[in-house]
Amino acid sequence: MKNILLAVTGGIAAYKAIDLTSKLTQAGYDVRVMLTAHAQEFVPPLSFQAISRNPVYTDTFLEQNPAEIQHITLGDWADAVIVAPATANMIAKLSHGMADDIVSTTILATVAPKWIAPAMNVHMYENPRVQENMETLKQDGYHFIEPGEGFLACGYVAKGRMAEPTEIIAALEQPAHVRTDNYFTNKKVLITAGTTIEEIDPVRYVANRASGKMGYAIAAALVTYGAEVTLVSGPTYITPPEGVTFVSVTSAQEMFEAVVERYAHQDIVFKTAAVSDYTPVTKFAHKVKKQEGNLTVEFKRSKDILKYLGDHKQHQKLVGFAAETHDIAHYAQGKLTRKNADVIIANNVGDLSIGFNSNENEVTMYFKDGEVQPLAKAGKAELAYQILNALESRWHV
Structure with missing residues (x-):
């Protein structure tokens, strides 16, 4: 699935469609x-x-290419159509087969999933x-992404908020049928994600290039599988x-404490965070001023969360x-053995197309029974489901 046709209709949540376009891109x-x-x-x-x-x-009627019929070409081009936000008016149009604008006409003319x-x-x-x-649209095969509860533009605090862009993308990439006996349903799962920051002084710090995208994608996928997810x-x-x-932390020590505090109550832990291996021995209270010669900063090992x-x-x-x-x-x-993990998922961050910050x-x-399973290059949200499905096929009983 590569080509996404996004239909935006007339509600205040249309501003979220800009963010959705950005995240999809x-x-x-x-x-x-x-x-x-x-x-x-x-x-x-x-x-x-x-x-x-x-x-x-x-x-x-604004045909941008005279060689094409615009709404037919668009419908044929799309691998999937998303209507976000979908107003009551557009839902009514689609359910009754009306085609009086570019959105309704194109959607009626496409056979792509919607x-x-x-x-x-x-x-x-x-x-x-x-x-x-x-209900009529559901019977016709449309997929609905439930709105959330929260503050609405009308002033109510209730159900009606458009799903967040990350939820929409997760739903888009979710397998068409999730089994009711899915292994992850009702499991308590903790995920660590992102980088950590180790401060040298109030201005400078040591960190790495991890973006958190893989961990957040796994968290989003687990939610759709019915897991109780804690994201540190x-x-x-x-x-x-x-x-x-959601638990926000900054340093390796803070992440260690947040994970250990919750560990006993978890069924599964995904440790995707790129935690700093070293932290400065001394954190200077004031900015270290530039001076002649080199500056030496002594580091100590931070706590190894995965080994613990x-x-x-x-x-x-x-x-x-x-x-790696x-x-x-x-x-x-080697990490699989030393850390007593059930599986280690490895990637080559030296390849910039799949390294830190990549999409x-x-x-x-690498499984502890010696089995090795490669997963081909894919978007991180899609790959998250592939990882979960590979684990579910081994762990489900």
């Missing part, structure tokens, strides 16, 4: 956007054009006619997935990650 999708006339009252086409680097479609992310006032959402229209994260620029218990978890493992399943630049199999298998990854899973 960052995840490696080719995104084209359609806007209804009412959507353009909230967000301008230029914003989507700048982010997607594709034309934006606003009028059925996802609907409703956003509206809670009373509108609960209105029997709206519910009936949504160092500093990142990513919005935590909806549905997780392996040494104190009781009933938990322990999944570690190894970011060479001799990947050797280091991953794609390619990993190899």
Whole structure:
């Protein structure tokens, strides 16, 4: 699935569609956007054009290429269609087969899978006619991404908020059918993600290039599988997935304490965070001023979180990650033994296309029974499901 056709309709949540376009593009999708006339009252086409680097479609009769019939070509191009936000009006149109604008016309003309992310006032959402229209679309094969509860533009605090972009992407990449006996359902799962920061003085610190994207993708996928997810994260620029218990930390020591405090109650731990191996012996209270000659900063080993978890493992399943630049199999298998993990997932961060901050990854899973399973290069959200499915096939009983 590569080509995403995003339909934006006229609700205040249309501003979220700009962020959704950005996150889809960052995840490696080719995104084209359609806007209804009412959507353009909230967000301008230029914003989507700048982010997607594709034309934006606003009028059925504004044929940009005379050799094509625009709404047919768009529908054929799309691997999937997302309507976000989907207003009660657009849901009604689609359920009754109406085609009077670029969005409804194109959606009726495509056979691509369709996802609907409703956003509206809670009373509108609960209105029997709206519910009936949504049920009709579900029977026709449309996938719905449930709105969340929270503060609505009308002032109510209730259900009706459009799902967050990360939730929409996770739903898009979720396997079509999740078994009701899925291994992860109701499991308590803790994930560490991101980098850690070790301060030298109030201005300077030591960190690494980990973005947290892989850990956040696994957290989002686990939520869709029904797990109770705790995400312990160092500093990142990513919005935590909806549905997780989020714990923000900064240093390796803070991450160690947050994980150890919760470890006994977990069923599974994914340690994806790239934790600093060393931390300064002394943190200077004031900025270290520039002076002649070299500066030497003494470092000590920070606590090894994965080894602690392996040494104190009781009933938990322990999944570690190894970011390597060479001799990947050797280091991953050694880590598997030393840390008493159930599986180590390794990748080559020396390859910039799958390294830190990349939107794609390619990993190899090393299991304690000696089995090795490579997973081909894919977007990190998609790869998260592949990892979970590989684990589920071994752990499910």
